[in-house]
Amino acid sequence: MIEIRGVSKSYNNGAIKAVDNLSLSVRPGEIFGFLGPNGAGKTTTIKMMVGLLRSDSGSIVINGHDVEKEPLKVKASISYVPDYPEVYEKLTGLEYLTFLADVYRVPRAERMARMKHFLELFNMTDAVGDLIQSYSHGMRQKIVLIGALLPEPEVFILDEPMVGLDPRSAHNLKEYMREHCDRGKTVFFSTHVLEVAEKLCDRIGIISHGRLIACGTMEELKEQAKNTGSLEQIFLELTEA
Amino acid sequence: MRLWTLIKQQLHVAFNLSALRWYARYDRKKLAGGVAIAVAVIASLVPMYYYVYLQFLDAVFLAGLTIGQPEILLTLSLVSASFIVLFFGIAFVMSTFYFSRDLSLLVPLPLTPGEIVGAKFAVVLVQEYLTVLPLFLPALIIYGVRMGTGIAFWPAGLAVLLLVPVLPLTVVSAAILLLMRSTNLGRYKDFLRLVGMVLLVVILLGINVLVTKLAPLTQEDVLALLLAEDGLIRFIARLFPPALLATRALVAGGVASVLNFLGYLAINLAGIVLTLFLGERLFYRGLIGGEEVAARKSVSQSRLERKMARVSSPAAAIAAREIKLLVRTPIYLFNSIGVLIIVPVALLLPLLMGEAVDPLLAIFLQPGNRFFVNLAGAAFIAIMGAFTPASSRSFSREGKQFWLSQVIPVPPAVQIRGKILYSLLLCLLSVPLVILLSVFFTKWSPPELLLVIVLGLCGCLPAVTSGLLIDLLRPYLNWDNPQRAIKQNMNVVLGMAVAALCYWLLYLLAKHLYRVGFSEYVIYAALAAAALLLGYIPYLVMLQIADRRYRDIVAP
Structure with a gap:
């Protein structure tokens, strides 16, 4: 589970507040969708969760471990998929996956079974022997996804995971996210695809100008926005200012 | 005009000028930190630079003066600077011309390959001035001050300084354009290109050694070199003949200086024209397909499993x-x-x-x-x-x-x-x-x-x-x-x-x-x-x- 308490992050010596006193919690077994306009603070929040950025204040606790105080324990229990799949182009897909399996210490039997399963699920078996340099954007996204799924993380954190995926892969990813949470694990992801968030997420948080302006189930969001329409209508209304 | 715009844009990117301006405006502390580190790095090198290089130049000048050929200092530093640009430019030119991330943006624009090569060449050239300046400028100053040269020496020195990296870089650029064009061949191209770069170095060194060995020196030759008016200078300039023109442009005086400078300038311009010409003809043919790799290799199930199982x-x-x-x-x-x-x-x-x-x-x-x-x-x-x-x-x-x-x-x-x-x-x-x-x-x-x-x-x-x-x-x-x-x-x-x-x-x-x-x-x-x-x-x-x-x- 994820506990974010009063987290703030600013740039330019405080001139730009990217995240402003953000608090939210995500429970085990929950898919949490994180929405917001461009530049609202989604990626900054996610980067602070995975240890790529330090917060100015507040705390982030994942699976009972504080990101600042016990970063390795946090990293061992999460997997992260960034918004842009910037990976080692001069490694083959398979070398990249074995590298991640090694550093996450995935035992031999499990790594073999999972690699085979996910490579087939995302239709990457034939391409896995090629250099990542030759992959399309979508294939890179898929190899990063597979790499992140190999350790079977307790908490799966994804930044815009659907971008670049073909419809079948996007569908498979959504199915996997659901199964993952059904096993009591947690998924936290940001997206601009509101239909996906509406259908898939147990709860949704909307961030604007670094502040969480709404959070809850679809029903709760409708109540908060006093709008019984779609998530799109609620989103547009809440983020209008 | 379009080339000039492109050069300006490339220099902006290469030297992070926009970022520097941004830091100067919004985060002076960070800028000052960066400047302080740069100053510290340069300061750490100053003692070595002074005691090794500058003292060496001074000794060369004095030795040259003793035999009546102080210009040897200029020729020697011209030749050394040119060779350093030549060798260290190989990887630099290849990387800047062919592996810049912005190529995927530049190629679809309505620019000619010659314009892209020209702009990339300008970027490498400006960066090479940072190499040439500490090598050649002290030689100019030592010679100019100690010899009490006339006022015309200084603008001429500046002009030669600006030209020093041009010719070696055009030689390297032409070689790299040919190399990349001829090795754009499927899955082994990376290996071929590495071999090509190494061969280029070996060939350059080989030519250098050959030139110096063509006419072995007897004792009489050595005496003649020392006694002739610019014998030793001509001897050193055998390694890089344009250095002779540049030296004479600086020291001959009068019309001879002007003519030698024009000769040196003409060779450099010819190098640029050749680079642009080859760029226009060969650049895209070496570049396009550079990101492609060999046709998909199917990995057998057993091999896949063997690789997956390695822990x-x-x-x-x-x-x-x-x-x-x-x-x-x-x-x-x-x-x-x-x-x-x-x-x-x-x-x-x-x-x-x-x-x-x-x-x-x-x-x-x-x-x-x-x-x-x-x-x-x-x-x-x-x-x-x-x-x-x-x-x-x-x-x-x-x-x-x-x-x-x-x-x-x-x-x-x-x-x-x-x-x-x-x-x-x-x-x-x-x-x-x-x-x-x-x-x-x-x-x-x-x-x-x-x-x-x-x-x-x-x-x-x-x-x-x-x-x-x-x-x-x-x-x-x-x-x-x-x-x-x-x-x-x-x-x-x-x-x-x-x-x-x-x-x-x-x-x-x-x-x-x-x-x-x-x-x-x-x-x-x-x-x-x-x-x-x-x-x-x-x-x-x-x-x-x-x-x-x-x-x-x-x-x-």
Whole structure:
């Protein structure tokens, strides 16, 4: 589970507040969708969760471990998929996956079974022997996804995971996210695809100008926005200012 | 006009001008920090620069003055600067022309290939001024001030200074354009290009040696060189003939100066025209398809399973990743092991082609000098280690992929050990050279050879760990072509300076122990212990700061 308490992050010596006193919690077994306009603070929040950025204040606790105080324990229990799949182009897909399996210490039997399963699920078996340099954007996204799924993380954190995926892969990813949470694990992801968030997420948080302006189930969001329409209508209304 | 706009844009990107302006406006503290580091790096090099290079130039001037040819200072520095641009430009030109990330934006624009090549050439040229300036400017000043030259010398000097890197860069650019065009061949192109770059270096060195050996000098020739008005200058300029025109443009005076300058200018312009012409014809044919790799290789199920089943420790996995990325990126490989090829070739060619060094070698290899020969062998391995600076760019090389190192659940200390392991493995590459040296020249016995290798590898450690520490403290991650992670990375220079300081301390220690009269084995042991200690200190510092640095570094 994820506990974010009063987290703030600013740039330019405080001139730009990217995240402003953000608090939210995500429970085990929950898919949490994180929405917001461009530049609202989604990626900054996610980067602070995975240890790529330090917060100015507040705390982030994942699976009972504080990101600042016990970063390795946090990293061992999460997997992260960034918004842009910037990976080692001069490694083959398979070398990249074995590298991640090694550093996450995935035992031999499990790594073999999972690699085979996910490579087939995302239709990457034939391409896995090629250099990542030759992959399309979508294939890179898929190899990063597979790499992140190999350790079977307790908490799966994804930044815009659907971008670049073909419809079948996007569908498979959504199915996997659901199964993952059904096993009591947690998924936290940001997206601009509101239909996906509406259908898939147990709860949704909307961030604007670094502040969480709404959070809850679809029903709760409708109540908060006093709008019984779609998530799109609620989103547009809440983020209008 | 379009070319000029493109050049301006490229220079903006290459020198981060927009970012600097932004920092100057919004984050002066960060800008001041960056400037302070740059000043510190330059200041750290000043003593070496002064005592080694400037003193050498002064000595050359005085020697030249004694024989009535002080201009030899100008010719010598012109030739050296041109050669440095020539050799170090190979990887730089290839990377800037062909591996810049912005090419995917530039190629679809309505620009001609010649315009893109022209703009990229301008970027390399401006950056090469940073190399030429400290090499040639002191020579101009020493000559101008000491000779009390007229006012016309200074503008002429500036004009020559601006032209110095042009011709060598056009030679390299033409060679790279031809190389990339002829090696754009499927899956082996990276390997072919590496071989091509190495061959280019060997050919350039070979031509150099051939030219100097074409007419062996007799005693009368030497006398004639010394007595002739500009005999020695003509002799030195044989290595790079345009240097003669440039020297005469500076010193001949009157119409002769103007004519020589026009000749020098014409050669440089011809080089530019040739580069643009070849660029127009060949650039796209070497570039397009550069990102493609071989047709998909189907991996058999059994092979796939075998590969999947390989399990390594995290440190070994990190070392293996570093090695694979190095081996598969020609620019990194050339920069890392190029010196291991260039140095032996540079040493061997004169040895094979002339007899002048034989007496020197014979004195050096006398039985009474074994101790010094052993130390020289170890020093060779250690210095080669410092010249293959894999460690001082180890973090920088990760660039935008550094996020992966930050999110994986591997303690930074373990990752650092993986990088040390990888850097030491690269240092091992000089061992075969030492073995060859032993077979052909020094004839070390097996125990001596082992001693030389172990002592040499101990000597590599300070260069490795101090380089790694420097790069951990200030990694240069936001680069747009791989060469920039190396060429524009002051860490590499700073790493070499720190390594030089360590080696100087080791030299002082050896000298002191030798004078006091310790046995050679005590001196070997003391040197090994001192080198390990010098290597261990940066390692300890890294362990202290690694966790914090891995958290604080913001990957672009």
